[in-house]
């Protein structure tokens with residue numbers, strides 16, 4: 004019997020799990036995928052927004068400004084990567100300049116700590132590739148970029164150290180409440196019990212609510228966003244994130260430097276019928292190209308190495324929906340956590356735990372809570388001396404498996420093991436960056452596949468790229484592996 008079951012291990016479920024682990028409570032996180040953050044929290048722009056654009060006095064405004072500040076603490080506690088880029092919102096003419104001044108007023112009301120308006124001349128000294136059609140920019144220096152998957156991974160790793168249980172491949176299929184207890188069915192078989200239930204299921208949050216409630220208070224309308232990724236050889240093309248002026252569709256197509264050196268172009272914003280299967284399209288990516296070109300000149304489109312899409316869990320409730328169920332006490336919904344959900348994730352967790360669920364008033368603190376998570380150092384970032392010392396102790400550091408990103412055999416083996424280890428190609432890529440470089444795994448994937456097969460005593464035929472249905476091979480040929 005658990006005190007809390009959390010459904011969903013995106014950035015929201017993972018941060019809530021960590022926040023709950025500060026207390027003396029038994030917590031379980033159920034995730035249908037084979038890893039943390041495989042859905043919305045994996046496919047987004049990675050921006051920790053300043054909080055300049057949500058509607059004043061909304062939860063989005065309050066939690067994004069607070070969340071942005073919390074990232075500074077989390078960089079120290081969880082060793083989450085942060086790139087302090089700053090951002091420019093651009094205007095091209097007098098009418099857009101008026102909107103820029105209005106946006107600056109919103110930033111002030113939302114208590115964004117720093118912002119200023121620059122003219123083209125000042126802005127282009129900082130960003131030489133800024134489009135010459137730009138007349139003014141709103142500069143937002145507290146905007147930064149993180150690595151979203153690692154935010155969830157770090158929060159969950161820390162939660163597990165502090166006593167939380169995590170079950171992957173666990174699809175919640177039914178929920179009922181009897182005698183003050185929730186009975187949660189997983190994969191149509193096991194039934195788990197808990198006193199409280201937290202629905203952090205992203206685009207599925209309304210479907211989860213409808214497993215138990217008659218009148219669900221919010222409806223998710225998935226909004227797709229598509230991207231191009233430019234190779235890290237373009238690092239420095241822009242230092243700031245470039246935003247157009249926001250519209251009712253969102254923040255628009257952006258140019259966003261990433262923590263590992265790549266640059267993202269995108270996203271567009273299209274309402275989709277199927278909120279579970281993000282796909283890219285020629286039309287969507289053409290829109291991205293055209294709109295990115297309004298922000299900067301000479302974008303190196305010849306450096307595109309891949310494209311991807313994500314689906315936002317936008318709801319018909321005009322703000323984050325973070326409330327106790329109207330029908331069942333101790334059931335809590337996190338609905339409509341679209342952008343700026345990544346920015347706000349640590350603040351959302353604190354708000355839910357302390358202000359909505361009042362856990363601090365019901366339970367004692369966990370005396371053994373350790374807020375720190377140690378990240379493994381990336382071998383290629385060490386000094387020559389440090390590298391040689393490590394290789395002396397562990398020769399597998401001397402064998403580079405991914406040539407583009409310079410990832411060693413030892414780092415790949417480490418990523419396979421531990422409480423949040425992985426035995427898929429994509430799982431290893433997310434943990435180490437092996438396969439994320441220029442050749443996109445063309446060189447190292449086959450080597451990693453063989454390592455997984457050996458390490459987990461599997462047939463190569465059973466090694467998957469990601470989900471169960473994405474096995475790499477269909478059958479053996481005459482070539483012996």
Ligand SMILES: Cc1cc2nc3c(=O)[nH]c(=O)nc-3n(C[C@H](O)[C@H](O)[C@H](O)COP(=O)(O)OP(=O)(O)OC[C@H]3O[C@@H](n4cnc5c(N)ncnc54)[C@H](O)[C@@H]3O)c2cc1C
Pocket residue numbers: 010011012013014015016033034035036039040041042043044045046047048049050051052173174175176203204205206207211227228229270312313314315316340341342343344345346347
């Ligand atoms: C295109 C795009 C761009 C964005 N850009 C930004 C940005 O730059 N900055 C920003 O702040 N925000 C951004 N966002 C928003 C941000 O990504 C989300 O707010 C955040 O990731 C939401 O996290 P989550 O944990 O609620 O959802 P998710 O990451 O989707 O997690 C929900 C989890 O629930 C699991 N689940 C669902 N159903 C079940 C079930 N039945 N049983 C068990 N588990 C289940 C899913 O598998 C999933 O892992 C963007 C979003 C998109 C799509």
